[in-house]
Amino acid sequence: MIKFDFNTYNNFSIDNYDLTNLENKFVNDNMYTDWYNLEIDTKKIKECAKEVRNDADVFIVLGIGGSSLGAQAVICALKPYFDNKKPEILFVGTSLSTDYITNLLEYIKGKSIYINFISKSGSTFETVLTYNILLDYMKQNYSDYSNRIIITSANKELLEKSQKEGYRIFEMSENTVGRFSVLSVVGLFPIAVAGFDIDRLICGALSAKEDKQNVYKYTCIRNKMLNCNKFVESFDVYEPKLYYFTEWLKQLFGETQGKNNSGILPVSTVNTRDLHSLGQFYQEGNPIIFSTAIFAKSSNNLMIEKYNSSLDNINSVALYSVLESRYNHMNTNLIVMDGIDEYNLGYLIFFFERSAMLGSFLLNINYYDQPGVNGYKKIMSSKLNG
Numbered sequence: 533m534i535k536f537d538f539n540t541y542n543n544f545s546i547d548n549y550d551l552t553n554l555e556n557k558f559v560n561d562n563m564y565t566d567w568y569n570l571e572i573d574t575k576k577i578k579e580c581a582k583e584v585r586n587d588a589d590v591f592i593v594l595g596i597g598g599s600s601l602g603a604q605a606v607i608c609a610l611k612p613y614f615d616n617k618k619p620e621i622l623f624v625g626t627s628l629s630t631d632y633i634t635n636l637l638e639y640i641k642g643k644s645i646y647i648n649f650i651s652k653s654g655s656t657f658e659t660v661l662t663y664n665i666l667l668d669y670m671k672q673n674y675s676d677y678s679n680r681i682i683i684t685s686a687n688k689e690l691l692e693k694s695q696k697e698g699y700r701i702f703e704m705s706e707n708t709v710g711r712f713s714v715l716s717v718v719g720l721f722p723i724a725v726a727g728f729d730i731d732r733l734i735c736g737a738l739s740a741k742e743d744k745q746n747v748y749k750y751t752c753i754r755n756k757m758l759n760c761n762k763f764v765e766s767f768d769v770y771e772p773k774l775y776y777f778t779e780w781l782k783q784l785f786g787e788t789q790g791k792n793n794s795g796i797l798p799v800s801t802v803n804t805r806d807l808h809s810l811g812q813f814y815q816e817g818n819p820i821i822f823s824t825a826i827f828a829k830s831s832n833n834l835m836i837e838k839y840n841s842s843l844d845n846i847n848s849v850a851l852y853s854v855l856e857s858r859y860n861h862m863n864t865n866l867i868v869m870d871g872i873d874e875y876n877l878g879y880l881i882f883f884f885e886r887s888a889m890l891g892s893f894l895l896n897i898n899y900y901d902q903p904g905v906n907g908y909k910k911i912m913s914s915k916l917n918g
Contacts, residue, residue, distance in 0.1 A: 533870045536746045541855045549752035554893045581724035589643035594840040595650035596626045598710020603722035605780040625659040631645040646680045653908035654687030662894025681703045709900045729874045751887045766823040767800040787803035788888040824865040828872045
């Protein structure tokens with residue numbers, strides 16, 4: 533269960549927040565709506581994931597941005613902090629660091645490795661470069677290397693070539709947008725390999741689809757904040773394992789709405805750690821920031837005798853103390869989960885995806901493109917290719 537509070541710690545109100553017409557416009561447009569329709573057959577995904585999970589020591593997810601952040605967000609949120617259960621899941625293809633790749637090749641020696649290459653275009657620079665290095669490694673170390681490679685892409689030529697090579701393939705729709713792809717094969721396959729219930733994840737998203745009031749209100753609040761010169765939204769979590777969830781949120785809102793010299797800059801904090809660094813600025817600095825606090829209750833009953841209270845309750849006291857202390861300086865939206873599980877994460881994923889889409893309509897921005905991302909790629913390509 534998830535509770536939303538957009539009133540208690542906001543010093544203004546939103547009266548009219550019905551965005552039905554905007555949502556109907558999106559649905560009727562019928563383009564790039566795969567994530568919204570939530571229609572996916574999970575049978576093949578679960579069958580392939582089970583095989584990989586039973587044989588792999590290390591499962592490498594090769595992708596960048598929307599190709600990997602969603603799965604990483606869910607897996608890191610659900611798995612225990614200290615866990616040596618196999619397979620270990622590594623997210624690579626996000627860096628051009630020589631030391632990282634060299635250390636990776638040393639680390640995986642002697643282990644049973646499977647690779648999931650994820651790229652809609654099949655040509656994402658960092659991902660392809662790292663894939664080619666790892667493919668050479670696989671060919672040198674496994675006679676059955678072709679069975680250990682799974683390709684997820686919308687590139688027909690790549691898929692046909694991969695199938696001829698004996699790789700397993702998952703075909704993405706051309707309408708798939710990376711940052712909205714968590715609840716497609718892009719995110720669901722790695723999540724299933726990790727052993728989590730992807731059907732339950734989708735169930736949570738379907739429930740969120742029925743919740744119009746909260747998503748409409750949150751979307752309109754963000755828009756009003758921008759109009760009141762609140763140019764930064766801080767996603768604040770009090771459970772460190774939600775760190776990558778905030779990383780996914782930053783991409784979701786940054787790429788969806790950061791266009792045409794508009795949009796809100798998404799940042800994040802992990803508290804109470806960051807209360808001792810950024811907390812001072814948030815409390816008394818330039819008032820361009822509002823926050824959305826996401827709190828997850830814990831089922832672990834660790835009692836602290838000194839306070840005759842559970843540690844989870846003390847963490848909650850910290851949350852509300854922060855909200856009260858900032859009330860006159862910062863507006864805050866509050867989201868409270870009764871726990872971190874597949875259902876609640878699926879719910880929040882769809883909630884935020886829907887808000888990002890609707891907010892782009894309010895800003896008159898194309899929600900599904902990201903032309904600015906290609907700026908450095910063009911310059912880099914010209915430099916490398918002479």
